[in-house]
Amino acid sequence: MELRHLRYFVATAELGSITRASEKLFMAQPPLSAQLKQLEDEVGVPLFVRMPRGVRLTEAGVSFLEDARAILARSQQAGQRARERQAGARASLRIGLVPSAIHSVLPGFLRRLHEAGLDARVEAREMITSKQQLALRDDELDLGFARPGAGAVPLETVAVIDDPYAIALPAGHPLAASRSPMPLALAAQAPFVGFARHRMADYFDRTVALCQEAGFTPDIRCEAGQFVSVLALVASGLGVAIVPSSLSTLDSVAGGAVVFRPLQMARDKSRLAVLAPAGPPRDAWSAQIASLAAEALEELGRRLESR
Missing domain, CATH: 3.40.190.10 (Periplasmic binding protein-like II)
Incomplete structure (x- = not known):
């Protein structure tokens, strides 16, 4: 499945017409129809109901449209972030935090970012652990401060402390x-x-x-x-x-x-962790960010142990 297939599908779904979609996409109608049929064959279910005048989405098509829009949006964000990094521009850093982490570990993490001269545009979101796990998996977060537990989402635990x-x-x-x-x-x-x-x-x-x-x-x-x-x-x-x-x-x-x-x-029934997406090794910038997050968490752990 290619991104162009998703773009063709979204345009046709939004316009409700293969003819109008072909005009918007600057392509002939027969090739567009063929690409949409190829996409349906790959997905394995009909996405459109063809009518004498236009098309409408099937129930499966409605669900697929939501996911297609999200995938296209993430692909655009990924490209923008890559261009920012290459140009040395102020990169965005998306972090998730369970509510207690906002008060306990976030200030120390932000201080370390400033001291390291990392001019990141921080986007912080309060999220429970289960939602952070899904957001990290789907490339909607770069790091999460969460309470780890059993779960099916594969993630990397950068650092963890006891927070009883x-x-x-x-x-x-x-x-x-x-x-x-x-x-x-x-x-x-x-x-x-x-x-x-x-x-x-x-x-x-x-x-x-x-x-x-x-x-x-x-x-x-x-x-x-x-x-x-x-x-x-x-x-x-x-x-x-x-x-x-x-x-x-x-x-x-x-x-x-x-x-x-x-x-x-x-005691030992609650922990706080820095989580990151699982996958290939991080680039130098991401590795430094993860290291600073781990340092902030470990500092909190030492403060707890000293009490």
Whole structure:
């Protein structure tokens, strides 16, 4: 299957006519019809219904149109990025981040980019791990800061650190008197601040699962869709929350009104990683970017170990 076949197909689908598409493509109608038939034979299903006047897409054709447009768009982006790199222009860097990575590792990574003199146009997207994996596979991201786990998408793990779950407590909470690791069961009677499931399903489900493993169901009285909002509710005394330990490295977490205690049962149950597309060796620019991302993550790991 060649890109020109996809361009012919998209033009015909959008115009609803082989005649009009041939005019737009500056080619004769019979060769265009032959190319479209060749594409259908290769795909293995009819993509068009031929009518006396024009054509319309089959159900399979509607699905194929969406994918064809995406492939053509990515091919154009790839060419543009290659031209930027060759000309020494400011290259774009597309990164995905799970929500906690925005606060814990992104600032250090951006600082390293600046110090290394890499004038990249950073495009950062907040994405859960599963979506990052698909975006990396489909060349929609260059790097991902994600929480690795079992998955069918082949990716390269550039670096990984342990980021175990901790419990965030209001500074005046009885359980905040000690900073030593604690069994989660000690918080069984406390009200919880949870993550809004429609915004952060992974974290919501993991929070509930950890509590159930400890023998209780959390009494979730408040919900928020961002980590900073969750911590603000904890600081206000409305409940406790289970969060990644990396959030404790923030220089000013709710003005010092939140205390983090590691959970005995959650050590090694959460990790943070830098992921990259699997494939041939990266060029020098991409390799340097990946190395700086790994350094930023490893620095975060050292900060966590020192606490």
